[in-house]
Amino acid sequence: MNLFAKLQERAAMGNPIRVGMIGAGKFGTMFLSQALRLKGIHIVGVVDLNPGTAKSNMKLVGWEGEAYSAASLNAGAASGATFVGDDWQALIAHPAVEIIIECTGNTIAAVTHALTAFQNGKHVINVTVEADAFVGPGLADRAREAGVIYSMAYGDQPALASDLVDWARACGFSVVAAGRGHKWMPHYRQSTPDTVWDHWGLTREQAERGRLNPKIFNALLDGSKPAIESAAIANVCGLDAPADGLVFPSGGIDDVPNLARARAEGGVLDHKGMVDFISCLTPDGAQIPHDIRKGVWVCFEGDTEYLRNCFEEYKVVTDDRGRYRCNYKRWHLIGLELGISVASVGLRGEPTGAAQDFRADVAAVTKRNLKKGEILDGEGGYSVAGGLRPASLSLEGGYVPLGLAHNVTLIRDVPEGQPITWNDIKADTNTDAYRLRREVETRFSKTAAA
Structure with a gap:
């Protein structure tokens, strides 16, 4: 301080x-x-x-x-x-x-x-x-x-969310989930730089005034940036990624404790200790009051009767059982x-977050049917979006990470909604990024095998 x-x-x-x-x-x-x-x-x-x-x-x-x-x-x-x-x-x-x-x-x-x-x-x-x-x-x-x-x-949100996770753990709480908010509808997955401002809520004039890059902001909208940031949070904090990608449940800040718990308890998580994003829109597109679109949150557990009594005595907002609550930072200032x-x-001499593990990965997932010979244009573009996956599944499937799915050529057709694999592309192997990625894959594949 x-x-x-x-x-x-x-x-x-x-x-x-x-x-x-x-x-x-x-x-x-x-x-x-x-x-x-x-x-x-x-x-x-x-x-x-x-x-x-x-x-x-x-x-x-x-x-x-x-x-x-x-x-x-x-x-x-x-x-x-x-x-x-x-x-x-x-x-x-x-x-x-x-x-x-x-x-x-x-x-x-x-x-x-x-x-x-x-x-x-x-x-x-x-x-x-x-x-x-x-x-x-x-x-x-x-x-x-x-x-x-x-x-x-x-x-940036990953460091802020990781800071909240560290706060919770340093207080002695068990972390159930962490993530951030987002403006999300399923059809945003197909958004391109041509349509981003229509969905984002800015005019083209406002975007130009702010010197905003439509490709970068489209990556925020189409799910790529949420996947990227979730992977970063997971790998820093030792949290897991959903097997089928981010759920994006709809809710405001006070809904987080009910949403960010296991399905068996009425939430949306596969299990405790995961990352996800909370959408500020209802499934029919209506704005939810007191949202956390621009912020981050951590959900933690009162796992003893004494802790739950403290939540009640100090009138903090919890889930409907009085067991889970969240702390949050509603805005980030980039x-x-x-x-x-x-x-x-x-x-x-301390980082504000650094990866400790490889729990989550971001696969390049096709936005439309792609044909052999097409050139992938990476994050925020017209061809692929990022899909969060457990790193173990990504390595097993040979998925190409979104960060390396730029300016590479497809060598076979890939249907819409499918992760791109190394067998689908002619990769540029002469980069530090490619070589380091392969080192990471080798190291963690061996770790998983052991």
Whole structure:
């Protein structure tokens, strides 16, 4: 509870946490807006494929020109200003940089950036949760081997949900389920970048004003991002994934204790200790009051009579039996909250979430009948969506993770609603992401066999 005080101490000592950021899109820009207010953090460099866009975004959120006009990384490190460029390798290699923030949103590039950072002795905060979903355990292992920290990004829901799970367990409660909210109808699964704003609740003009990427937001809508974030939560917290994918039961915040319990007790879970998402819409599409669409929750158990009596005495909302209750954070602020991760890693040496196991995976599932020769366009696109599966089933079925289902060619037809398998595609095997994924598969296949 004293991160801000510790940041102030670092600022007063003239020794801020020195950070390098790769990617200056929406998430990165949100953090840049807050970094101006955090004197204990110095962004030495920002690199982007288009440095001009990065500078434009920095100006948009209030940066003065001299603050991002350092002529080089050396100049930025010496002066306290920020260098903006396009050479990510130079940024990672620079000795002044302690932490790399990876927020490109490009799964293939993110893995390479993280592994290169580890090799250079840098901590990594990975905003690109899509990469964490399919190689998170591998990235965490590589970081440990290098003696550095790998962390999910606070502000994104997986880290926030994992924080709630940690809170519950540190209080001594047994966690029954965890997840977040979502706006969900089954037909959203077929949504494309052309239809996303109609479902999302924004006009095209509003989306353009916010410089919002329709493909990224479509991934939120079509179930891909919920699957990705659920996998990340499961692998950090040791929770299980539903065998047939997320259930998306309808409910508001106060409905969570009734919903997030086992079916045998009137809920929707296969068993205790799972992840799922709560939809803010009724099955006929009506908005549910006091929803948790933008937030996260943990459901925990009063497994003794004394605990249940305490729930009753303090008038907390429980399920209809008085046994289960939830704690929640109704809103998440995305990149505006990323300073928590920077401070936690830089000051305490602690990640804000890192995969400990491989419990859940995100398979690429077809949105329509696909033909041999078609090129998959990955997360949020026109061809596939992400489907959450237990990692054991995914490995057994040879499912291609959504993060590697981009710009690869089908070598045979695949009907609608089916997971893509390695036998269905011509995979690009010459990437760090592919090689690390195969390492993860080999390691956990052997673990399961043992």
